[in-house]
Amino acid sequence: MAVIGGILLIGWLMALASGPEAYAWYVGWATSPIGYLLMVGLSWAFFQHMLSGLRHFVLDIGAGYEVDNNNRWSALLPVLSIVLTAFLWAIIFFA
Structure with a gap:
């Protein structure tokens, strides 16, 4: 990134x-399409990194160590990063 x-x-x-x-x-x-692909990829990497950092911050304060809770958040983070990336680029293109 x-x-x-x-x-x-x-x-x-x-x-x-x-x-x-x-x-x-x-x-x-x-x-160009390649430029947009690079920028979308960078924004996805940013959101993925940010959400993973927030998840680790929550773990550092002592919450979220339960196996079910931890597995749920680790599976949800890629989906959230894709949703945030799509939302960002929808704002860029349509606002």
Whole structure:
């Protein structure tokens, strides 16, 4: 997540500093299907990482150690990350 996101951010900053033609090329590339796929993948990785961190935070405070509860949350986190990613991109595309 950090490597791909960092490369995209540095590329955007370089295109911004290089002038209007370079920026227009970068925006055209970023809004292509491959660019959208990368950005959707990055946002999914962000939400997955964030939710896993919250789950571990709850475990660190001493809750959620029951096997059924722990299994339920570990199975629910990928679904929640997909739902949050879909919600984010629905807002981006339709708002």
